[in-house]
Amino acid sequence: MSDKKQLPPKTGDLSDWYTTIIQLADLADYGPAKGTMIIKPYGYAIWEMVQQAMNPIIKARGVGNAYFPLLIPMSLLEKEASHVEGFAPELAVVTHGGGEKLQEPLAVRPTSETIMYNSFAKWVQSWRDLPILMNQWNNVVRWEKRTMPFLRTSEFLWQEGHTAHATHKEAIEIQKWAMDMYAKIYQDYFAIDGYVGLKSSTERFAGADTTLTYETLMPSGKALQSCTSHDLGQNFSKPFEITFQDNQGNDSFVWQTSWGFSTRSIGGLILAHGDDNGLRLPPKLAPVQVVIVPVRVEPEIMTHCQELLDKLTKVGMRVVIDDRDDESFGFRLNKWEVKGTPIILKIGQKEVSESVITVKRRFDGKEDQVSTKEAAEKLQQLLESIQVMMFKASQDFIASNTREAKDYEEFKKILAEHKGFIRVNWSDNPEVEKRIKDETKATSRCLIAEDQPGRNFVTGEPTSQVWLFAQSY
Amino acid sequence: MSDKKQLPPKTGDLSDWYTTIIQLADLADYGPAKGTMIIKPYGYAIWEMVQQAMNPIIKARGVGNAYFPLLIPMSLLEKEASHVEGFAPELAVVTHGGGEKLQEPLAVRPTSETIMYNSFAKWVQSWRDLPILMNQWNNVVRWEKRTMPFLRTSEFLWQEGHTAHATHKEAIEIQKWAMDMYAKIYQDYFAIDGYVGLKSSTERFAGADTTLTYETLMPSGKALQSCTSHDLGQNFSKPFEITFQDNQGNDSFVWQTSWGFSTRSIGGLILAHGDDNGLRLPPKLAPVQVVIVPVRVEPEIMTHCQELLDKLTKVGMRVVIDDRDDESFGFRLNKWEVKGTPIILKIGQKEVSESVITVKRRFDGKEDQVSTKEAAEKLQQLLESIQVMMFKASQDFIASNTREAKDYEEFKKILAEHKGFIRVNWSDNPEVEKRIKDETKATSRCLIAEDQPGRNFVTGEPTSQVWLFAQSY
Numbered sequence: 001m002s003d004k005k006q007l008p009p010k011t012g013d014l015s016d017w018y019t020t021i022i023q024l025a026d027l028a029d030y031g032p033a034k035g036t037m038i039i040k041p042y043g044y045a046i047w048e049m050v051q052q053a054m055n056p057i058i059k060a061r062g063v064g065n066a067y068f069p070l071l072i073p074m075s076l077l078e079k080e081a082s083h084v085e086g087f088a089p090e091l092a093v094v095t096h097g098g099g100e101k102l103q104e105p106l107a108v109r110p111t112s113e114t115i116m117y118n119s120f121a122k123w124v125q126s127w128r129d130l131p132i133l134m135n136q137w138n139n140v141v142r143w144e145k146r147t148m149p150f151l152r153t154s155e156f157l158w159q160e161g162h163t164a165h166a167t168h169k170e171a172i173e174i175q176k177w178a179m180d181m182y183a184k185i186y187q188d189y190f191a192i193d194g195y196v197g198l199k200s201s202t203e204r205f206a207g208a209d210t211t212l213t214y215e216t217l218m219p220s221g222k223a224l225q226s227c228t229s230h231d232l233g234q235n236f237s238k239p240f241e242i243t244f245q246d247n248q249g250n251d252s253f254v255w256q257t258s259w260g261f262s263t264r265s266i267g268g269l270i271l272a273h274g275d276d277n278g279l280r281l282p283p284k285l286a287p288v289q290v291v292i293v294p295v296r297v298e299p300e301i302m303t304h305c306q307e308l309l310d311k312l313t314k315v316g317m318r319v320v321i322d323d324r325d326d327e328s329f330g331f332r333l334n335k336w337e338v339k340g341t342p343i344i345l346k347i348g349q350k351e352v353s354e355s356v357i358t359v360k361r362r363f364d365g366k367e368d369q370v371s372t373k374e375a376a377e378k379l380q381q382l383l384e385s386i387q388v389m390m391f392k393a394s395q396d397f398i399a400s401n402t403r404e405a406k407d408y409e410e411f412k413k414i415l416a417e418h419k420g421f422i423r424v425n426w427s428d429n430p431e432v433e434k435r436i437k438d439e440t441k442a443t444s445r446c447l448i449a450e451d452q453p454g455r456n457f458v459t460g461e462p463t464s465q466v467w468l469f470a471q472s473y
Numbered sequence: 474m475s476d477k478k479q480l481p482p483k484t485g486d487l488s489d490w491y492t493t494i495i496q497l498a499d500l501a502d503y504g505p506a507k508g509t510m511i512i513k514p515y516g517y518a519i520w521e522m523v524q525q526a527m528n529p530i531i532k533a534r535g536v537g538n539a540y541f542p543l544l545i546p547m548s549l550l551e552k553e554a555s556h557v558e559g560f561a562p563e564l565a566v567v568t569h570g571g572g573e574k575l576q577e578p579l580a581v582r583p584t585s586e587t588i589m590y591n592s593f594a595k596w597v598q599s600w601r602d603l604p605i606l607m608n609q610w611n612n613v614v615r616w617e618k619r620t621m622p623f624l625r626t627s628e629f630l631w632q633e634g635h636t637a638h639a640t641h642k643e644a645i646e647i648q649k650w651a652m653d654m655y656a657k658i659y660q661d662y663f664a665i666d667g668y669v670g671l672k673s674s675t676e677r678f679a680g681a682d683t684t685l686t687y688e689t690l691m692p693s694g695k696a697l698q699s700c701t702s703h704d705l706g707q708n709f710s711k712p713f714e715i716t717f718q719d720n721q722g723n724d725s726f727v728w729q730t731s732w733g734f735s736t737r738s739i740g741g742l743i744l745a746h747g748d749d750n751g752l753r754l755p756p757k758l759a760p761v762q763v764v765i766v767p768v769r770v771e772p773e774i775m776t777h778c779q780e781l782l783d784k785l786t787k788v789g790m791r792v793v794i795d796d797r798d799d800e801s802f803g804f805r806l807n808k809w810e811v812k813g814t815p816i817i818l819k820i821g822q823k824e825v826s827e828s829v830i831t832v833k834r835r836f837d838g839k840e841d842q843v844s845t846k847e848a849a850e851k852l853q854q855l856l857e858s859i860q861v862m863m864f865k866a867s868q869d870f871i872a873s874n875t876r877e878a879k880d881y882e883e884f885k886k887i888l889a890e891h892k893g894f895i896r897v898n899w900s901d902n903p904e905v906e907k908r909i910k911d912e913t914k915a916t917s918r919c920l921i922a923e924d925q926p927g928r929n930f931v932t933g934e935p936t937s938q939v940w941l942f943a944q945s946y
């Protein structure tokens with residue numbers, strides 16, 4: 001690792017810190033084709049943790065995992081007008097297959113509404129076939145001009161849930177259920193607080209009636225749209241002719257939702273919690289929760305380490321011993337700090353003879369000693385409390401970086417001085433939003449209240465809606 | 474389901490039976506682009522079972538899951554001559570991205586050697602960086618002319634393991650370890666027996682020095698190459714310049730392996746175990762191991778069913794109740810027969826009052842009664858014994874369909890009368906193999922012994938090698 005770049009301070013050039021820590025912590029690397037990335041095992045293990053957290057919730061709701069083809073005939077993609085308009089500029093297109101030019105070009109999926117709903121139309125005849133509740137974990141390609149590992153790459157991994165229902169009410173329930181699940185995952189696993197609300201007509205998904213979003217804030221004061229859940233209304237069921245006969249014998253179009261959560265979340269995780277010494281991973285998503293670092297690789301010390309590993313593994317912790325004898329003790333400690341391991345245990349001759357372990361928590365660097373006998377119980381408690389502390393820190397950060405603006409002047413002043421989230425009375429208007437974006441680079445993030453009378457911060461017109469604005473990633 | 478096609482007998486047109494059962498059991502459907510398929514939740518759940526079985530074994534060996542990009546620059550793919558020659562005819566090629574023609578076309582990965590090893594070259598400097606042990610679960614695209622769901626599709630899902638080592642010995646150990654793992658998964662989970670051996674030079678992977686294969690036999694008497702594990706030698710490390718400095722300071726090329734197991738295995742599973750009534754799933758891979766079918770959906774019966782479900786779920790069985798009241802009892806029983814659920818429980822008024830359950834095992838249709846009190850224990854034992862019986866049936870099938878041929882005449886006679894595996898003394902020779910294939914459609918499947926002196930069944934020359942031949946999928 002000695003030939004690798006040093007980690008710059010996080011408070012300096014955040015992009016530089018971000019791209020460096022991704023390499024240093026062995027999370028990812030750049031792929032050979034433009035804007036692509038390689039997710040290395042340490043980074044992928046975090047994604048597997050997310051899958052393990054989300055899959056049981058998805059399945060308990062009756063949603064089944066499935067797999068639809070990667071390649072979508074262009075004619076299908078073009079069936080819903082605003083959808084293709086939104087995605088056309090980002091498509092990767094296969095024109096040749098098996099050595100021949102294809103009769104019809106195939107798009108590499110940017111999202112799977114069109115290919116899935118083409119099948120839904122075949123599968124649904126009667127109300128008995130509803131609801132359809134499907135999810136897939138896959139890769140999608142969106143040709144991006146400016147890319148950044150995890151946050152915006154030409155290819156990314158995600159889950160995309162897609163449902164079809166007999167009533168609009170049922171669809172909206174699922175749209176909300178999905179966002180509730182996402183918020184829970186962000187709060188309980190990522191330890192990242194955020195706001196849930198509806199997107200403006202400018203910002204919503206191409207083809208959706210409404211889009212719910214989870215908006216978080218990064219240390220730069222920029223917002224990150226962290227995941228979304230869409231009410232698709234009948235926008236797709238009409239062009240795709242997904243109809244069902246209800247129990248009265250009448251034909252109707254189904255009501256649909258889609259919702260997605262991607263590896264972008266790992267970018268948010270790195271940015272939100274990292275510090276000048278490297279990553280800080282919340283215990284629930286850390287591939288390694290506890291690392292045991294022997295001061296020297298000697299038989300007596302190693303026996304102690306192994307016993308400790310067994311004890312902690314037995315109660316379900318994810319633990320490794322770092323006994324590389326070609327690296328110094330200090331080097332090894334530093335390596336796991338950089339990797340963000342929540343608990344680092346130092347075991348030397350002193351610890352062995354006194355039957356204690358020296359415990360360093362990565363979150364705030366505090367060191368403590370714990371008797372070997374109580375290790376399992378105490379460290380379990382410590383992991384839980386670190387998870388809580390990290391979420392508390394995120395809550396505090398968001399709270400102290402959400403400011404109110406009464407008018408456009410105040411809005412611009414806050415942006416210039418602090419960035420962060422700005423709460424304003426406003427109502428959805430694409431032209432006004434465009435003007436705000438052109439003048440300030442800020443966009444609406446989401447609608448967070450509808451019952452607080454005031455005056456539109458730009459136009460001065462009365463409105464009860466409260467929106468969050470911010471510059472965004 | 475009433476409008477769906479009836480299942481034809483398996484002993485009739487096997488392809489017809491196969492494509493029909495896939496639809497009837499709700500495993501998969503056809504995708505809109507040529508040769509693609511949709512894996513529906515019931516089919517995908519089997520794949521998830523395979524992942525759950527394999528991931529712990531892979532990880533325990535120190536292999537980390539990772540994710541490399543889908544799109545491979547053509548120049549990378551062309552670096553290893555025999556590799557590109559093998560895959561070029563099957564490539565899907567992206568020529569346009571983000572609305573513009575690309576400077577260099579990108580292949581949709583048919584396999585990931587080239588894109589992974591391009592990075593390995595960057596990551597490996599010294600012997601300390603070795604071994605590299607990586608795996609990925611992903612989708613690959615190979616443009617196929619004749620396709621069949623699961624068995625041969627233009628896109629399929631798989632895991633591909635890739636490793637790099639300081640010595641050839643270490644690489645060969647991993648090649649064997651991977652095949653041992655695959656054989657164990659096939660035998661213990663799929664309940665499918667088979668032969669492990671080396672491929673001939675004609676049949677081996679494009680770019681490999683040797684290929685190990687697991688060869689199974691389908692009811693048609695055709696062999697199925699079920700998964701492979703390759704010793705890549707230094708064939709890729711030389712063109713990709715993956716070199717390391719050993720602990721003496723000398724530079725050497727690494728030694729490599731790759732190994733893959735795909736959704737093709739599910740095609741094998743369907744063919745191997747299905748019967749005239751539908752699928753038969755081995756308990757270890759069955760998404761639903763036990764289905765509880767109430768004779769009528771009445772409160773007293775349903776309470777009984779629910780208690781039973783709780784009891785069985787508690788001991789770890791995968792159980793559902795089918796209480797659809799718009800379907801008759803007989804219809805529901807038949808549905809789960811078609812879906813291949815290992816144990817079907819019938820619960821009616823009689824069962825409730827006598828505190829028993831009627832147990833039908835799908836494997837051989839036998840029915841029995843078990844007291845409700847003993848249900849958990851007895852059904853657990855039954856699941857285990859069904860798994861054993863299914864594997865035994867597979868062993869018997871393979872044993873009785875492996876025949877010996879002394880010469881080419883006998884070989885042709887066996888092919889004409891029985892198909893199946895044919896054991897012959899032979900030695901690897903591409904020209905002779907081509908002649909055999911042209912004349913009989915049979916190809917070598919694998920080398921199974923090297924110590925049995927005899928005469929080459931075609932040329933009459935002495936050889937101690939024994940090979941299996943068969944017609945194959």
